[in-house]
Amino acid sequence: MNYEDREMQGRIRTLIDRRLVPDVPLRSSGSRGSWSLVLGLGVALALIALLVGTQLRTDGPATPAAPTPLTPTPAPSAAPAVPSERLALAADLTGRTALVSPDARFLGVMARDRSRAVLYRIDRSGSSPDRPQLVQLTDVHGPIGAMSWLEDSSALLVTVDTSPSASAQGKPPRAIFRVDLLKTDGRLVRAPEDISAFTSRRALLSPDGQWFPVYGDCCGSSVRLLSRSGEQVREVVPTPTDGSGVGFVAWDKTGLLLYQQIWPDHSALNAVDSSGALKYSVPAPPEFGGVAWNVMSAANDRSWQLIGFGRGIGSDFAGYRLLVGGQLRPLPVEVEQAHTFGFFTLDDQLLYRAGDGSMRTYDITAGTTRKLSLVVGRDTTSGLATIGALGHLFVWTEGLRGFVGDLVTGTSAELPLQSPPYVDQLENTRLADYLDDSIAVFNLPAWVR
């Protein structure tokens, strides 16, 4: 997908995502309302079917003929009494868009109507260890665009939509976001007004801990950095004039900023220092065409980074390569074939799920693979989805059931996740599960002892 398409995708997503969703309960089968509309449409349908000769067909996709029972992971081991805590939210807030800080000491949460974002400290000094109290530190009023945590948990980044409400000269309004930093010491810092930016879910600090990337309001614009203090903006890569698009990808081991540059038929990864001086450039394999660079997994010290080359939309990946020492290396075929359930990191080795369900590691330096004890979802028809590796523990879901397993010992247990699409991996092997009215924080080791 080229940059025009990406811009279109961004606009369409924004357009649809900004629709308000009224609270309407699920009607049980056979009790639907609005019969007048149904009846009216039925009459119209009969007439139209006659007029256009449309053959009426079922609108549901096919389901398998025979029920396939869920195949749970081996029996769970005994769980301790208090393995998780619950953060209850005020009625006007929703956990669906909340973010627990990486160190699990703070919580950023948004109002249901996106009118404000609030930063709380999680107070665990009370008498109920599984019910910490939330102490408000500061808030900011919206409309709120998105939230993100600085990876050192020092500030919640909040984007506030300041777009003009009406279009000018028949053109759609340009989306403009202001960035506010809600510091965990209680201060609110407003980034300079002239940046139009949104951030990713977890803002990646430079190796010196001083800068993090902010993105343009549309893809293909310049690469900018915002200081950790929130007070300085630095444009590292200006907007290209040759029709290509640029965007931040990652930091490298030595502190260079890696950004992608994409043309319609090819792309490259460029490494620049803090002044924007080009240090090296790596072209994407030419057979991939104009693809985007995505870091799928990386060593803790960034000595290797696994790049997934995307054609722009979802899982439409062209292929994978290891970026090591400024050069691309192919993955062994058996490892690349395991891409369906994702790639992770375990002890600086690449972690993946093999076709037989066993978890394996690929040692980038030695070029060897190793089979681990843990088996994850033998039966992929049960709706297997991997969440990730937290230390030596691995979390996944099968259908609506969550599981956590120990990659070393192979033991696993059911984890009562309630909203698997909304989970965050936190530090110290903790996992946040975001519900509508509350947030559950799981202490994972307690589940697989």
Add this chain to the structure above:
Amino acid sequence: MDPRWEQIYAECRPPLYRVAAFLVGDAEGEEIVQDAFERAMRQKGFIGEVAHPLAWLRTVVVRLAVSRLRRRAVWERIFPLLERREPMQASTDPDLEAAIRRLPPQQRGAIVLRYYFDADYAEIASTLRLSEASIGKTLSRARAVLKEDLT
């Protein structure tokens, strides 16, 4: 009712409603979402048998919406005086929304599936009951019209 339905509903409803309401209007969008869930609940063994409920439900929602758009287009051609407009929420990007509304129903469905749901060509083809080979052309026609409308 199996309590797991409430959870599926809570998780899947927002994107389904937004897309349905975007395609056919708020009132009909609500009907379509409820209809999709009703169909899912009537499917014996849906929970546990369908690996990706959202994918299943969005297929139903987009099919129902496109189907209603087709019927509406015919209805409006036949009885222009009885044309019925669903109430719509104020748009944040009125030009784009208007341009998408001018697309034929199938192209509208394809654009939403591709750009909003990240659906691949196979899923778009299956949902809209088109050949996979025709999806690229359908999308590029839609894009060309949108581009022209928006410049």
